[in-house]
Amino acid sequence: xxxxEIIEYPRQFCTLAxxxxxxxxxxxxxxxxxxxxCSSKIFGGASFSSGYQGSGYVGGSAIPCxxxxxxxVVFGGEERLREVIDGALKVxxxxxxxxxxxxxxxIVGDDVAQVVSEFTNRDVPxxxxxxGGFKGNSYNGHELVLESIINQTIEDAGERIExxxxxxxxxxxxxxxxxxxxQAIKRLLEGIGLKANILFGEKSGGFxxxxxxxxxxxxxxxxxxxxxxxxxxxxxxxxxxxxxxPSIPIGAVETSKFLKAVGRFANIDEKIVDEYIKEQExxxxxxxxxAADFLLEFRYGLPGRFFNIADSFYTIGISKFLANDLSLLPxxxxxxxxxxxxxxxxxxxxxxxxxxxxxxxxxFIADGGKIHEKxxxxxxxxxxxxxxxxWDSDLxxxxxxxxxxxxxxxxxxxxxxxxxxxxxxxxxxxxxxxxSILQSYQ
Amino acid sequence: MTINLLNEDLQxxxxxxxxxxxxxxxxxxxxxxxxxxxxxxxxxxFTQCSSCSSGTAICQLAMIQDAVVINHxxxxxxxxxxxxxxxxxxxxxxxxxxxxxxxxxxxNLREKDMIYGGNEKLEKTIKEAYERYNPKAIFVTTSCGSxxxxxxxxxxxxxxxxxxxxxxVPIFCEGFRSKIWATxxxxxxxxxxxxxxxPPKNKSNNIINIINxxxxxxxxxxxxxxxxxxxxxxxxTTITQLEKLSEAAATIQVCSTLGTYFSTALEQEFxxxxxKSPPPYGILGTDIWLRELGNIVGKEKExxxxxxSEKQRxxxxxxxxxxKLKGKKAFVAAGAVHGHSIISVLKELGIQVAGACTWHHxxxxxxxxxxxxxxxxxxxxxxxxxxxxxxxxxxxMVNLLNRVEPDIFIVRHSGMSIWGAKLGIPTMLIxxxxxxxxxxxxxxxxxxxxxxxxxxxxxxxxSKYTKLPYTKWWLEQDPFYFLGGNAGE
Numbered sequence: 001x002x003x004x005e006i007i008e009y010p011r012q013f014c015t016l017a018x019x020x021x022x023x024x025x026x027x028x029x030x031x032x033x034x035x036x037x038c039s040s041k042i043f044g045g046a047s048f049s050s051g052y053q054g055s056g057y058v059g060g061s062a063i064p065c066x067x068x069x070x071x072x073v074v075f076g077g078e079e080r081l082r083e084v085i086d087g088a089l090k091v092x093x094x095x096x097x098x099x100x101x102x103x104x105x106x107i108v109g110d111d112v113a114q115v116v117s118e119f120t121n122r123d124v125p126x127x128x129x130x131x132g133g134f135k136g137n138s139y140n141g142h143e144l145v146l147e148s149i150i151n152q153t154i155e156d157a158g159e160r161i162e163x164x165x166x167x168x169x170x171x172x173x174x175x176x177x178x179x180x181x182x183q184a185i186k187r188l189l190e191g192i193g194l195k196a197n198i199l200f201g202e203k204s205g206g207f208x209x210x211x212x213x214x215x216x217x218x219x220x221x222x223x224x225x226x227x228x229x230x231x232x233x234x235x236x237x238x239x240x241x242x243x244x245x246p247s248i249p250i251g252a253v254e255t256s257k258f259l260k261a262v263g264r265f266a267n268i269d270e271k272i273v274d275e276y277i278k279e280q281e282x283x284x285x286x287x288x289x290x291a292a293d294f295l296l297e298f299r300y301g302l303p304g305r306f307f308n309i310a311d312s313f314y315t316i317g318i319s320k321f322l323a324n325d326l327s328l329l330p331x332x333x334x335x336x337x338x339x340x341x342x343x344x345x346x347x348x349x350x351x352x353x354x355x356x357x358x359x360x361x362x363x364f365i366a367d368g369g370k371i372h373e374k375x376x377x378x379x380x381x382x383x384x385x386x387x388x389x390x391w392d393s394d395l396x397x398x399x400x401x402x403x404x405x406x407x408x409x410x411x412x413x414x415x416x417x418x419x420x421x422x423x424x425x426x427x428x429x430x431x432x433x434x435x436s437i438l439q440s441y442q
Numbered sequence: 443m444t445i446n447l448l449n450e451d452l453q454x455x456x457x458x459x460x461x462x463x464x465x466x467x468x469x470x471x472x473x474x475x476x477x478x479x480x481x482x483x484x485x486x487x488f489t490q491c492s493s494c495s496s497g498t499a500i501c502q503l504a505m506i507q508d509a510v511v512i513n514h515x516x517x518x519x520x521x522x523x524x525x526x527x528x529x530x531x532x533x534x535x536x537x538x539x540x541x542x543x544x545x546x547x548x549x550n551l552r553e554k555d556m557i558y559g560g561n562e563k564l565e566k567t568i569k570e571a572y573e574r575y576n577p578k579a580i581f582v583t584t585s586c587g588s589x590x591x592x593x594x595x596x597x598x599x600x601x602x603x604x605x606x607x608x609x610x611v612p613i614f615c616e617g618f619r620s621k622i623w624a625t626x627x628x629x630x631x632x633x634x635x636x637x638x639x640x641p642p643k644n645k646s647n648n649i650i651n652i653i654n655x656x657x658x659x660x661x662x663x664x665x666x667x668x669x670x671x672x673x674x675x676x677x678x679t680t681i682t683q684l685e686k687l688s689e690a691a692a693t694i695q696v697c698s699t700l701g702t703y704f705s706t707a708l709e710q711e712f713x714x715x716x717x718k719s720p721p722p723y724g725i726l727g728t729d730i731w732l733r734e735l736g737n738i739v740g741k742e743k744e745x746x747x748x749x750x751s752e753k754q755r756x757x758x759x760x761x762x763x764x765x766k767l768k769g770k771k772a773f774v775a776a777g778a779v780h781g782h783s784i785i786s787v788l789k790e791l792g793i794q795v796a797g798a799c800t801w802h803h804x805x806x807x808x809x810x811x812x813x814x815x816x817x818x819x820x821x822x823x824x825x826x827x828x829x830x831x832x833x834x835x836x837x838x839m840v841n842l843l844n845r846v847e848p849d850i851f852i853v854r855h856s857g858m859s860i861w862g863a864k865l866g867i868p869t870m871l872i873x874x875x876x877x878x879x880x881x882x883x884x885x886x887x888x889x890x891x892x893x894x895x896x897x898x899x900x901x902x903x904x905s906k907y908t909k910l911p912y913t914k915w916w917l918e919q920d921p922f923y924f925l926g927g928n929a930g931e
Contacts, residue, residue, distance in 0.1 A: 007550045008547045036493060036623070038494075046521065060857045061857045068586070072618070073586075086487075087924060092913065093911055093914075103586050103590070108590065133517065134516045409527075
């Protein structure tokens, strides 16, 4: 286990942020066995301050919670948990319940498995995960709860559906654009004849789609590291093959590569894939061409180097896009998601060969104070484009640079279904980056 | 005596004031029981997520402009950092201060720290915070995690303090210790009083401490006529400013749920008189409050003139609003005393208060003073209403709202407005506690409510398409189905 840093300007929260993973599953109800403030702090940080994403069906102040008191710490909180699960089953209108523990329960050592088993024995659709905040960050929490749900509730009915693909990609809410991104992935895969089981968000099918997981033809991990463990688990449980595409595809160059890789893996007729790519690229470049007059003729300064301060998903995805599609040059990339050591060489490799002849320096740092200190060393000689979170806007000004918030926390933008994945995602990102630059001249 | 600054920790509100989080019945009964000290808390078997003292402690400390706050906790406890940053920045813009991020640092406690203890990391973080910011003071807020594993926060703080030579202030605000998150305000003030505020050198006769959150400056205008200067505390202050709180002529508070401990302690320990009155909301409350203030600072005559001229100024507009809002009914959900304040303002506007829900109830305040009893003031002045005490239990609130069907839902706490919207009820969040203050506040409220009722298309449309996460069974039950025990003896 890596030694954890102290963190200024946090860009993710603790394992209990897994509550947002549950909120993202339609009609799934999280039940927290945690202190009174945990849930609302997580909601505030991971949802409200992530582009003002709302409560959803059962997030925010609706989440059942035991609200640990001193009594529960001293005498144990199992009876309280039993009571709250019992109440939640009566009050909350859901298809599936997931108990998540916080620091208090995990330190005290409540036997949550035992309490939950009393309900599973009564055929209540319920699972649990021990997500005490000290165990890790939001990304770890997301994986922990996925693992728990799969291990505790998903059974193989023996059926296999040709063309059905489970998607393990961006982390709901932690990626402020998750809802739109997952829909975009779904559309892309539909474009080459696959049916994506996106598992989270709008029209994803709720718990029913989770039950279909074993029936998929393959698992697709569109991520540098989050979800790899899940694909491995599903392979060992259900024998499902899996493909990892280590960056989220943004813009034409990467999206076309992505579709080809998926097409090959799924044995889809190359012609179908090529045709879809051709059609998409044609409309992509129609619009990108519109930007050329501005991009080539704007006289008042455009960024000299780009610096990402984001998780590995976005740092890789955006770096590839800016280098390949817009010919921008990278400065230094800061990866903030505390990616485990075993995945770091894969991440670095992605950033070393961004585009022919273009590579970038990369640091794995979660402490924003240190990141800012390092960025200051570059000074203002590059007119830096800083793509990070709201924490970074002052620094961009200080360095005579430009700034766009794309990673949590985002309190300077409202996000509904905007997405950056895919062909149109690349166009959106282009619009957003340059609109923000133009805004800085106002 | 409930306040003892020699204690490292402070007594939580349940023990200090007998505060509760569960009640349903008449406001009059609650008020009567409160003053007779016969109030029992009623616990709920089913609960939804509440809030904790860590958040309220940090909300008072994070915006002290030349201090740093260290959150000695796992990373999830810093979920509120980005929101405090937003508040800090908007506040800086309004106050024409230099724009900068909040200075909040998490010790990011992990499994290893839980096993071996987090002290070493805390010491390291304090030094790092000092090097990064060269602050005038450092506050260390604790968490459930650091509390249960028994980190010696006092030890770490004392060691660092002797090395660095600035006040380093431990704030004990573990979430599990109190069901009443307002205890976190007290914890922050306890630390400030213990280690920052100094004995007075020069007593002022016109500076008035105003305990508040981060609302707009509504006082300067009012005070100008009395020759007084507002000193807003604690957000957006500096350590030097806080050191001199003892020199003020008086302390007032926009909400005694917030300031009870602080204002009482400032009087008890440093002789700064606390203005003891109902909150300055609604006409009568404002009258009493202004007269008490005038009495303390020797401006009785000026106050009487001000009361007359202010009432005349709003008279016509108030009548117009009363006509426009005739027959409307409201439901209120807010922190204890601010909830009572909102009820006063609504009553002045002639709006029927069809129900109210306060997040907790303090039967008494630290000053033990009866004129400061805001609930008694409401009941005596405006009559009885139905009142619920619930610590943000939205399932109860939704059940109630669904029955009451008010014309407007008034909320003071983020995260609760969505329930009004889902039910198609025009919903108004009170973001600025000073908005409804004084005579002008009644007008401010009336206009805003009228605007909200005039065009409610957004929530009306939404309600047709959104679903409540509650079962049909629940919406048909008595809203207090899960509330056990008895209110009184």
